[in-house]
Structure formats: structure tokens, C-alpha cells
Amino acid sequence: MNRVLLIGSPNSGKSSLFNRLTGLNQRVANFPGITVDVASGPFAGMPDVELVDFPGTYSLQPISGEEAVAVEFFQRALTDPEVRHVLCVVDATRLEKSLYFTLQVIRECQKRGKPVSVLANMADVLAVNDLAFDHAGLADAIGAPVLLVSARQGLGIDLLLSELRQKLISQPAVSSRWSETPDELLRGSAHQLAQRFGPRGDVLVQSQLRLDSFFLNTGLGGVAFFCIMFLLFQSIFTWSAPVMDAVETVVMGMGATLVPLISNQVIADFVADALFGGVGAFLVFVPQIFVLTLVIGVLEDSGYLARAALICHRPLKVFGLTGKSFIPMLSGVACAIPAIYAARAVDSPWQRVMTYLAIPLMPCSARLPVYTLLIAVFIPDETALLGLVGWQGLALFLIYFFGMFAALVITGVVSRFASGAKSELPFVLELPPYRLPSIRPILRMAINRSKHFVTKAGKVILAVTIAVWVLGYFPNGGTDLGTSWLGMLGHWIQPLFEPMGLDWRYGVAILSSFLAREVFVGTLGTIFGIEGADDNMLPLVEQIQGSGLPLGSGIALLVFFAIALQCVSTVAILSKEGSFRLASRMLVGYLVTAYLLALLTFNVVEALV
Amino acid sequence: MHPAQSPRSLWALSKGETCAVLGFDEALPEPYRIRLMEFGFHQGEAVTCLLRPGFGAPRVYRVSNTVFSLDVEIARFVFVEQSELGSA
Numbered sequence: 001m002n003r004v005l006l007i008g009s010p011n012s013g014k015s016s017l018f019n020r021l022t023g024l025n026q027r028v029a030n031f032p033g034i035t036v037d038v039a040s041g042p043f044a045g046m047p048d049v050e051l052v053d054f055p056g057t058y059s060l061q062p063i064s065g066e067e068a069v070a071v072e073f074f075q076r077a078l079t080d081p082e083v084r085h086v087l088c089v090v091d092a093t094r095l096e097k098s099l100y101f102t103l104q105v106i107r108e109c110q111k112r113g114k115p116v117s118v119l120a121n122m123a124d125v126l127a128v129n130d131l132a133f134d135h136a137g138l139a140d141a142i143g144a145p146v147l148l149v150s151a152r153q154g155l156g157i158d159l160l161l162s163e164l165r166q167k168l169i170s171q172p173a174v175s176s177r178w179s180e181t182p183d184e185l186l187r188g189s190a191h192q193l194a195q196r197f198g199p200r201g202d203v204l205v206q207s208q209l210r211l212d213s214f215f216l217n218t219g220l221g222g223v224a225f226f227c228i229m230f231l232l233f234q235s236i237f238t239w240s241a242p243v244m245d246a247v248e249t250v251v252m253g254m255g256a257t258l259v260p261l262i263s264n265q266v267i268a269d270f271v272a273d274a275l276f277g278g279v280g281a282f283l284v285f286v287p288q289i290f291v292l293t294l295v296i297g298v299l300e301d302s303g304y305l306a307r308a309a310l311i312c313h314r315p316l317k318v319f320g321l322t323g324k325s326f327i328p329m330l331s332g333v334a335c336a337i338p339a340i341y342a343a344r345a346v347d348s349p350w351q352r353v354m355t356y357l358a359i360p361l362m363p364c365s366a367r368l369p370v371y372t373l374l375i376a377v378f379i380p381d382e383t384a385l386l387g388l389v390g391w392q393g394l395a396l397f398l399i400y401f402f403g404m405f406a407a408l409v410i411t412g413v414v415s416r417f418a419s420g421a422k423s424e425l426p427f428v429l430e431l432p433p434y435r436l437p438s439i440r441p442i443l444r445m446a447i448n449r450s451k452h453f454v455t456k457a458g459k460v461i462l463a464v465t466i467a468v469w470v471l472g473y474f475p476n477g478g479t480d481l482g483t484s485w486l487g488m489l490g491h492w493i494q495p496l497f498e499p500m501g502l503d504w505r506y507g508v509a510i511l512s513s514f515l516a517r518e519v520f521v522g523t524l525g526t527i528f529g530i531e532g533a534d535d536n537m538l539p540l541v542e543q544i545q546g547s548g549l550p551l552g553s554g555i556a557l558l559v560f561f562a563i564a565l566q567c568v569s570t571v572a573i574l575s576k577e578g579s580f581r582l583a584s585r586m587l588v589g590y591l592v593t594a595y596l597l598a599l600l601t602f603n604v605v606e607a608l609v
Numbered sequence: 610m611h612p613a614q615s616p617r618s619l620w621a622l623s624k625g626e627t628c629a630v631l632g633f634d635e636a637l638p639e640p641y642r643i644r645l646m647e648f649g650f651h652q653g654e655a656v657t658c659l660l661r662p663g664f665g666a667p668r669v670y671r672v673s674n675t676v677f678s679l680d681v682e683i684a685r686f687v688f689v690e691q692s693e694l695g696s697a
Contacts, residue, residue: 059647063640096649096673218663310678314666427667427680
């Protein structure tokens with residue numbers, strides 16, 4: 001298989017060009033010894049030639065771990081005999097920014113005898129703004145072909161493909177003009193070449209400045225930011241909801257149709273509860289992941305995401321996070337799973353880990369039924385200040401605030417003491433020009449991410465769902481949760497929860513809530529002999545009140561649920577997006593922290609009451 | 610160097626002011642210096658402060674035809690001097 005490498009710095013339009021050249025027909029490629037996943041796909045019209053999308057980087061002199069991996073990947077790829085050509089993408093409207101990197105790429109290619117072509121992207125923007133770019137002069141000066149293309153409009157793509165086809169057949173001789181040139185000389189040359197051949201005038205910067213003056217204005221920009229974040233939040237909560245309901249209805253409907261056809265009761269229960277219940281429980285997240293990826297893709301492609309990062313950077317920096325952490329954290333208030341995918345927008349690996357640390361502590365929607373139940377049990381449904389403040393609402397606000405506060409404190413403490421934070425590049429963010437987003441590649445990205453969730457995390461979630469079902473079903477055929485293996489486990493761990501005034505029933509409910517936090521309510525309902533506690537909590541509330549559960553235990557449970565990472569879907573996706581080590585450390589770390597804080601809370605509250 | 614002649618930092622530029630890059634503080638680690646030069650912050654290059662968002666947020670600078678946002682922890686290490694171009 002012949003391979004062609006596509007390389008370019010961030011915001012050069014490389015990904016759009018990749019999508020244009022491959023017709024969105026892509027998959028994940030791997031090079032020996034390299035652990036990064038990169039997109040690859042056959043050229044449209046040249047199915048025997050694979051285009052490999054090199055991870056974007058500003059320079060071949062890495063200053064972060066992630067850049068080092070990307071550069072290593074590039075250097076190894078150049079030694080691969082299957083790599084026959086390198087295409088280096090530059091933004092023709094901002095030549096100087098890209099040209100030093102381009103010369104570095106040309107030098108490395110010449111050292112290893114690989115032919116390279118430069119693709120000057122954004123030809124459409126040059127034409128619309130009547131900007132001149134002497135690409136022929138630049139080609140002569142750098143000793144490599146320079147083709148003007150537009151990924152967005154497809155300009156120059158046919159010419160590129162026909163020239164590439166010729167070059168793959170004829171294998172042109174590779175010059176050695178730059179092969180021994182040191183970086184300092186390359187920097188000087190890039191500056192001079194950009195001045196000589198690049199477009200002049202600042203019409204693009206001026207139009208960008210007009211929009212930035214609005215979006216980064218302290219007052220109006222803040223209002224715009226609030227409105228955009230409100231829309232993003234609505235997209236996860238409200239717009240996804242009908243599709244999520246539809247997915248759940250379809251999966252449950254299929255189960256309801258299939259299960260009566262099974263004569264064996266155990267198999268029928270397994271198929272109904274473990275298989276269809278398990279599949280439904282994770283497929284229901286797919287619409288959220290799809291919609292959030294779509295909205296973030298639009299924000300990123302339009303150039304607004306970089307502005308949002310700038311706005312949020314200052315307050316989040318105090319807690320070891322970056323401005324780009326804000327959107328994943330906000331998404332985490334709806335659900336941690338799409339939020340963890342959204343953290344891909346955080347470039348720095350260290351700050352991405354910090355963002356992962358913060359996300360599970362954001363008060364996600366699955367915690368709401370648990371909070372509602374416990375608040376209804378302990379907080380009277382009364383108001384103060386002439387009916388303006390309800391005590392239950394205030395309690396809900398406080399526990400939500402507690403989760404967010406805990407997220408910031410934990411990331412702040414970890415970043416202060418961990419060594420990874422010290423190697424971080426200070427905040428330097430390129431603000432790309434505002435553009436109309438290209439919808440097709442964003443749609444493709446949303447589909448790919450949804451597929452990734454189903455194929456990677458789905459297996460883990462299903463396996464854990466089945467394990468919990470087996471524990472709750474046997475040995476008594478699911479007739480009594482209290483005497484099931486899960487119930488025995490609940491009794492076994494009772495000594496752990498006794499110091500905070502909780503008996504085995506709460507232990508079982510906490511264990512089962514690892515499937516999803518809201519399962520806590522349904523499980524307690526089953527144990528207390530109340531059907532449909534998920535939909536109508538009042539009988540369960542009265543039962544728990546009648547059981548004499550101390551106030552300290554209730555508040556301790558609230559604290560426990562605010563911190564503990566008992567959500568198998570979140571752990572599974574953390575394991576895939578981060579690493580198994582990170583996911584397991586977070587699972588244990590948050591469980592221990594939640595337990596100790598809950599214990600402390602119980603003792604303090606009981607001492608005060 | 611006499612205090613009156615101390616170079617100004619990029620962070621001190623007011624909105625719309627253009628200066629030329631004079632150099633970098635030695636306290637700025639070399640990889641970051643190189644990266645800034647790769648972005649176009651060469652000695653003698655004109656830099657304009659386009660925006661100074663409120664609440665201490667990173668500021669927005671134009672160098673060549675590219676716009677960057679720099680936080681105080683790096684902008685204060687970039688020294689600038691009065692440019693013939695003056696204010697934008």
C-alpha cells in the first residue's frame with residue numbers, strides 16, 4: 001500500500017483538506033511502535049493510495065509530551081518505505097506562521113529522500129479578499145511545488161490529485177537544498193520568504209478584530225458567552241432528550257417483543273433485564289454524545305471555541321485547569337460521558353487529565369433523583385423570606401455547589417503538588433479567523449465519536465451490567481434482593497457503612513448504583529417493598545422517614561453521592577479516553593474520599609444535632 | 610540598566626499600541642522562547658495589542674497576519690520597544 005502523509009500546523013485547514021481528499025472515507029491507522037491513533041483513508045479516485053493525517057503541531061521541536069509523540073510519529077513515518085510522498089498544508093492567508101514549520105518538514109523529508117509538496121490552503125479566502133500570493137515564486141525559492149487549494153470549496157484539488165498521481169509513478173528526484181540547514185537559519189528564511197511572497201494587507205485581521213471586539217468585550221462578550229453556553233447546555237439536556245427517550249423506547253420495545261418468546265424464565269429475565277436493560281442503559285447516551293460533538297464541532301470550526309477558552313482561562317487557571325476545560329465541565333452537569341469526549345478539545349495532556357478529574361464531580365443529572373429523594377426525606381418542604389426561598393431548593397443548590405466546589409479544590413490541590421503541571425506551556429493560544437463551519441466533516445466526527453462510544457465503552461458497560469444482574473438474581477431467582485448474592489455483599493459491607501448510621505439496605509443500593517447513580521432510588525424502593533419508586537418517590541420517602549434514618553446519615557449519603565465515582569459508563573469511557581490506570585485511580589480515589597468525607601459529615605452533623 | 614530605561618513588557622501595551630519585539634527575558638525557558646519566535650515574535654517584528662479583555666484575562670496580540678492570545682505569565686517575559694509604526 002502506498003502512503004501519503006498529510007502534515008500541517010493547527011488551524012491550517014488540514015483536517016478539512018483530509019476530508020476533501022478522502023471523501024470522508026476514513027479509519028484509524030497505526031504505525032509500528034507508535035501508540036497514537038491517526039486518521040487515514042484512501043484517496044478519492046486513488047483507492048490504492050492511503051492518505052495519513054499526521055497530528056497537528058506547530059513545530060518539529062516539541063515542547064510538550066503530546067507534541068513529542070506527534071513528532072516521533074512523523075520521524076518514524078518518514079522511515080517507512082510505504083510512505084511515498086508528504087503533503088504539507090499551510091494557511092496561505094497567514095504564511096509566516098506556517099512557513100518555518102514547512103521548511104522544517106521539507107528539511108526532514110530531504111534528509112530521508114521523501115518528496116514533499118506544499119499545499120497553500122484557503123485559496124478561496126485569498127480570492128474573495130483580492131489578496132495576492134506568489135505561490136510560483138515561493139515554489140522556486142523553497143525548491144518544492146506549491147499548489148493553491150481550497151479545502152472548503154475544492155479549488156485545486158483535481159490538479160493536486162493528478163500531479164500526485166504522476167509523482168507517485170515517476171518518483172521525482174529529491175533535492176537536498178535544506179537538508180543541513182539549522183533551525184535558526186530556517187526561522188530567518190521563513191520570515192523573509194513570507195514577507196516576499198505572502199499576501200499583503202490586513203483586511204482579514206481587521207475583520208477578525210471587529211468580531212473579537214464584540215465577542216471578547218467584557219460586557220457584551222460575556223452576554224454572548226452566556227447565551228452560547230446556554231444553547232450548548234440546552235443541546236445536551238433538552239434537544240437530546242426526545243431522541244434519548246426514543247432510543248430507550250425502541251430498545252425496551254424490542255425486549256418486550258422478544259422476551260415473551262423465551263420459555264426459560266431465567267434466560268427470559270436475563271435477556272429482559274441484563275441484555276436489553278444493559279444495552280438500553282448505554283445506548284441512551286449516544287444522542288447526547290452525538291449532539292454535543294456536533295455543537296462543539298460547530299463552535300470549534302467557527303473559531304468561537306478559542307475565544308471561549310480565552311474568556312474562561314483566568315478563573316480556571318487558579319485551579320490548575322485551562323479555559324478549554326470549561327465546556328467539558330459544563331457538559332458534565334448534564335452527563336459525564338459526553339463531557340469526557342468533549343475534553344478532547346483540551347490540547348494539553350496534563351490539563352486534559354485535570355479536566356477528567358473535574359468532570360465526574362460536576363453534579364450530573366443522574367445524581368438528581370438521589371438528591372431529590374434524600375432532600376425530601378430530611379428537609380421540610382417549607383419556605384422562608386416570604387416564600388421566596390424554599391429550604392429544599394436551597395439544599396439542592398448547596399449540594400450542587402458542593403460538587404462543583406469539590407471539583408475545583410481537587411484539581412487545584414493535585415495541580416499544585418503533581419509534577420506534570422510544572423512542564424505546562426504557559427497560555428499562548430492562536431485565535432483563528434472566524435469562519436462558517438463545514439457541516440459534513442463535523443457530522444462525520446459526531447458519527448465517529450458515537451461509534452467509538454458504542455464499540456469501545458459499550459463492551460465494558462454491558463459486562464458490568466451482566467455481572468451486577470447475576471449478583472442480584474442468584475441464588476433465589478430474583479425473588480428477594482435481600483437474600484441474593486448482592487444482598488449478601490450488602491450485609492458483608494455493612495460494617496463499612498454502620499459508622500455513618502446506614503444498614504445493609506443502603507449498602508445494596510449503593511452497590512447497585514454503580515450501574516448508574518439513579519438506580520439507588522429504584523433499589524431502595526425494591527428493598528422497602530415499594531413498586532415504581534423511580535416515578536413516585538413519596539411512599540419511599542415516608543418509609544425511609546419511618547425507618548428512623550438519622551439526619552447525619554442522610555447528609556452523609558448526599559456527600560458520598562456528590563463525590564463517589566459510582567458510574568460504570570463514566571469509568572469505562574475514562575478508561576478508553578484516558579487510560580485504565582487513570583480510571584482505576586480515579587474510581588478508588590473518589591470512593592475513598594467520598595467515604596471519608598461522608599463519615600466526617602455524619603459525625604459532625606450528629607454532634608451538632 | 611537604569612530603571613528609567615527598563616524595557617517594557619508585552620503585557621504593558623495598551624489597546625491599539627504597536628511596538629517592536631526587543632527580546633525575551635532570560636527567565637523565560639528556551640523552548641518557550643523558540644516557540645514564540647516560531648509564532649513570529651522575532652526581534653524587530655511589530656506587535657500590536659488588539660484587545661485587553663477584562664478581569665485579567667489573556668490579552669490579544671497581532672504579529673504578522675496572525676492573532677494570538679497570551680497570558681501574563683508569558684507576555685511579561687517578552688520585551689518590546691517603541692515602534693516607528695506607533696499605534697494601530
